[in-house]
Amino acid sequence: MALRAGTGVGFKPQHFTAIQGTAPDLAFFEVHAENYMGAGGAPHAMLTRLRQDYQLSIHGVGLSIGGTHLNSDHLQRLKALCDRYQPDSFSEHLAWSSHGNEFLNDLLPLPYTPQNLDRICDHVDQVQEVLGRRMLLENPATYVTFAESSIPETEFMTRIARRTGCGLLLDVSNVFVSCVNHRTDPLAYLAEFPLDLVDEIHLGGHEEEELPSGPLLIDAHGREVAQPVWALFGHVLDRRGAVATLVEWDNDVPDWATLKAEADRADAMIRERDSHVAA
Amino acid sequence: MLRPDFTTVFRAGLANGTVPAGTSPDLPQEAAQRFAVYRNNVAHSLSQALARRFPVIERLVGSQFFAAMAREFIAAHPPISPVLQEWGGAFPKFLEGFAPVGGLPYLPAVAGLEWARGLAYHAADAVPIAPEDLHRIERPRLHPSVRVLRCNHPAVSIWQANQPGQDGRVSARGHEIALIWRKPDLSVGTMSIPPLQAALIEALLDGATLEAAALVTDPVPVLGLLLRENLICTTGV
Numbered sequence A: 001m002a003l004r005a006g007t008g009v010g011f012k013p014q015h016f017t018a019i020q021g022t023a024p025d026l027a028f029f030e031v032h033a034e035n036y037m038g039a040g041g042a043p044h045a046m047l048t049r050l051r052q053d054y055q056l057s058i059h060g061v062g063l064s065i066g067g068t069h070l071n072s073d074h075l076q077r078l079k080a081l082c083d084r085y086q087p088d089s090f091s092e093h094l095a096w097s098s099h100g101n102e103f104l105n106d107l108l109p110l111p112y113t114p115q116n117l118d119r120i121c122d123h124v125d126q127v128q129e130v131l132g133r134r135m136l137l138e139n140p141a142t143y144v145t146f147a148e149s150s151i152p153e154t155e156f157m158t159r160i161a162r163r164t165g166c167g168l169l170l171d172v173s174n175v176f177v178s179c180v181n182h183r184t185d186p187l188a189y190l191a192e193f194p195l196d197l198v199d200e201i202h203l204g205g206h207e208e209e210e211l212p213s214g215p216l217l218i219d220a221h222g223r224e225v226a227q228p229v230w231a232l233f234g235h236v237l238d239r240r241g242a243v244a245t246l247v248e249w250d251n252d253v254p255d256w257a258t259l260k261a262e263a264d265r266a267d268a269m270i271r272e273r274d275s276h277v278a279a
Numbered sequence B: 001m002l003r004p005d006f007t008t009v010f011r012a013g014l015a016n017g018t019v020p021a022g023t024s025p026d027l028p029q030e031a032a033q034r035f036a037v038y039r040n041n042v043a044h045s046l047s048q049a050l051a052r053r054f055p056v057i058e059r060l061v062g063s064q065f066f067a068a069m070a071r072e073f074i075a076a077h078p079p080i081s082p083v084l085q086e087w088g089g090a091f092p093k094f095l096e097g098f099a100p101v102g103g104l105p106y107l108p109a110v111a112g113l114e115w116a117r118g119l120a121y122h123a124a125d126a127v128p129i130a131p132e133d134l135h136r137i138e139r140p141r142l143h144p145s146v147r148v149l150r151c152n153h154p155a156v157s158i159w160q161a162n163q164p165g166q167d168g169r170v171s172a173r174g175h176e177i178a179l180i181w182r183k184p185d186l187s188v189g190t191m192s193i194p195p196l197q198a199a200l201i202e203a204l205l206d207g208a209t210l211e212a213a214a215l216v217t218d219p220v221p222v223l224g225l226l227l228r229e230n231l232i233c234t235t236g237v
Helices: A013-022 A042-053 A071-085 A112-129 A153-163 A172-181 A186-192 A228-241 A258-279 B006-016 B030-053 B057-061 B063-076 B089-097 B107-122 B131-136 B157-163 B195-205 B218-230
Strands: A008-010 A027-031 A055-059 A087-093 A096-099 A101-109 A136-138 A166-173 A198-204 A208-212 A214-218 A247-250 B146-151 B176-182 B187-192
Touching: A008 A208, A008 A258, A013 A042, A013 A258, A027 A247, A042 A055, A042 A071, A055 A071, A071 A112, A087 A198, A096 B006, A101 B006, A101 B030, A101 B187, A112 A153, A136 A153, A136 A198, A153 A186, A153 B006, A166 A172, A172 A186, A172 A198, A172 A214, A172 A228, A186 A228, A198 A228, A208 B030, A214 B030, A228 A258, A247 A258, B006 B030, B030 B057, B030 B063, B030 B107, B057 B107, B057 B157, B063 B089, B089 B107, B107 B146, B107 B176, B107 B187, B131 B218, B146 B157, B146 B195, B157 B176, B157 B187, B176 B195, B195 B218
Parallel strands: A008 A027, A008 A247, A027 A055, A055 A087, A087 A136, A136 A166, A166 A198, A198 A247
Antiparallel strands: A096 A101, A208 A214, B146 B176, B176 B187
């Protein structure tokens, strides 16, 4: 059970008719788990139809793996969703989004400490046990760092993966956003990232603001992937080889042709590396 | 002494603007601006989620006012589940008591209609009966999406007049009864129905026999609509 090394797109219901009409040559679609937790109706009808023709990645945005505790009701709903659709991949974030009972609807940052490492490993263990499958954990886009952090993010993720057996989802846009924001070198980050554990890549657009010390990039998923991110993606493919890659565009969603053109660009880069490997 | 958990400190900061100690130690002079990205993301994303659930309310009060009102609602009724489509059931009631919209007394009714539409959109699936089987069924089971909403304002007319492309003008006055259902193409239908038809559908929703429900009014027009829209279902899945 894994996504094949090809390109996928984050599914938006407004594209369903265009997808049905054009039968695009894509490897997979990815959906946010929480949008498919209603009882019935259009969301499930569309997802069921897509599932017949494509591989499926279910991507959670609400489990709060970095929080103090996992919401066991929500984890059970995730299990029901995975049992129903048998996705080829399930992924979540290195972040927290709930406090107590309250859901904050954002991927919030946490200090990289041994205590948090232990807690997150417990949570990943719990998720994998309940779902009965290996999950992928995604690196975050961050705007702050914490004095309390004693472990570099790349090492933090490596240790989680080694201890729990989970795979990693490398969001190349998040690498660029975080490194620019923290005035560090994305190539140095990637040099430390365990690419052999990466089973999926994410690419998405960001916005740029200005701070006194330089730019602050915002992971907004509302536009095309930026040129430097494409370059980093090429760099990762050169080192890692072809891998399942998602283009995500969640806000100000464009028409299908525009989104597909982004996916085609990623696909061309993957195929180029694939043919090199084959030759 | 037990130190408050990191997320508790961060959460308090999201609400009151206090940047957690030790944030962005390399660029401390920018810590507040950087932390503010999270404050804005949380407030904005939840407000947007509420606006997606209540688009006509947003249009009626304007997006800026809606965002400010959403902040008050979120503080009083934060989502308790990551499944945001299930959040907002308290919004109609909140609007009733929210003084700044006291001059728009129809808002709670319109919000109730939008909430019911969302429930219908996500309601469980059910298998419709074939029209020729209707005579064999004693107690028709209606599709789980079907709802009858008695509004103390012309909520249906207001809702219809504020759909994209409509000019918002409403001539209807007084009460309206809304029928909300999921259509065969899985979109949600909303229409105003006369009181006797509403009573008949409510009787069926309560589990009445077709015979008993037919005492309310001539059932032919209602049954025609229900059959056409695949709303009479078998008891199985």
